[in-house]
Amino acid sequence: MSGGSGVMKGRRGLVMGVANNRSIAWGIAKSCHEQGAELAFTYQGEALEKRVRPLAAELGAAVVGHCDVTDPATIDQVFEEVKRVWGGLDFLVHCIAFSDKDELTGRYIETSADNFSKSLFISCYSFTAIAQRAEKLMQPGGAMLTLTYYGAEKWMPHYNVMGVAKAALEASVRYLAADLGPNGIRVNAVSAGPIKTLAASGIGDFRYILKWNELNSPLRRTVTIEEVGDVGMYLVSDLSRGVTGEIHHVDAGYHVVGMKNPDAPDLTLAKD
Numbered sequence: 001m002s003g004g005s006g007v008m009k010g011r012r013g014l015v016m017g018v019a020n021n022r023s024i025a026w027g028i029a030k031s032c033h034e035q036g037a038e039l040a041f042t043y044q045g046e047a048l049e050k051r052v053r054p055l056a057a058e059l060g061a062a063v064v065g066h067c068d069v070t071d072p073a074t075i076d077q078v079f080e081e082v083k084r085v086w087g088g089l090d091f092l093v094h095c096i097a098f099s100d101k102d103e104l105t106g107r108y109i110e111t112s113a114d115n116f117s118k119s120l121f122i123s124c125y126s127f128t129a130i131a132q133r134a135e136k137l138m139q140p141g142g143a144m145l146t147l148t149y150y151g152a153e154k155w156m157p158h159y160n161v162m163g164v165a166k167a168a169l170e171a172s173v174r175y176l177a178a179d180l181g182p183n184g185i186r187v188n189a190v191s192a193g194p195i196k197t198l199a200a201s202g203i204g205d206f207r208y209i210l211k212w213n214e215l216n217s218p219l220r221r222t223v224t225i226e227e228v229g230d231v232g233m234y235l236v237s238d239l240s241r242g243v244t245g246e247i248h249h250v251d252a253g254y255h256v257v258g259m260k261n262p263d264a265p266d267l268t269l270a271k272d
């Protein structure tokens, strides 16, 4: 622990979705660690294992194995390992999404049935599948967190089927919160502004989206994984013990804006 006030001391959390040190999951993990949490990570496949293991070591965290959410046996294995190592779980961080890159450009209407199913399964259903396993390991005071984007609420260029998947994910946060609330387990989401990560690089014109947010958000900038991380940490800590079913925006205020900032430069200039 370095510099934190220790609000996460004694809490043990599973972080799913670290791909590298630019991942939002990594920002959340760092913040939880700084506040005293004990962490465990999963990775998706051998290529990412090489990145995740050294990062986990940096935080003195455990690595509980490979998890591909399309393979339920790997989810079961990870939760069995968490149970074996810790016996229980205080919080869960789900930062997992996928869609075919070819359909994250152009028109939503072109979405194929196959990619629709795959995107909704990985980006939305996986949170429910994981919550089913996590519930069994949690006591009252447990907390679950997922990551969403404003493209769930409003049309965004190129976000397409991911917007539909995130809308379903946000609805599932509310349903899971209602299911798990009587057991004292909370379920929330952070709606992060655009950040340059591996997943985001698959979205068409992403640089343009970043620039637009920078010029038009109330804070006139974009956000960092550390800023998302601190809010994520708050939502899985006892500080937010009265909060559940919430979609908390960490987007420099962009979601309150209804029109282009008149002082922002011309759009064609902003695209460069």
Ligand SMILES: NC(=O)c1ccc[n+]([C@@H]2O[C@H](COP(=O)([O-])OP(=O)(O)OC[C@H]3O[C@@H](n4cnc5c(N)ncnc54)[C@H](O)[C@@H]3O)[C@@H](O)[C@H]2O)c1
Residues within 6 Å of the ligand: 016, 017, 018, 019, 020, 022, 023, 024, 025, 043, 044, 048, 067, 068, 069, 070, 094, 095, 096, 097, 098, 122, 147, 148, 149, 150, 191, 192, 193, 194, 195, 196, 197, 198, 199, 200
């Ligand atoms: N970057 C942004 O602008 C932004 C904004 C809002 C929300 N989000 C969301 O944040 C979350 C994390 O994304 P990120 O931007 O940090 O990118 P990232 O590429 O660092 O993380 C995405 C993660 O999803 C995992 N994943 C994909 N398919 C999987 C599968 N089948 N099984 C297991 N894991 C799988 C990858 O391994 C990776 O670790 C995603 O839900 C994303 O939609 C991102």
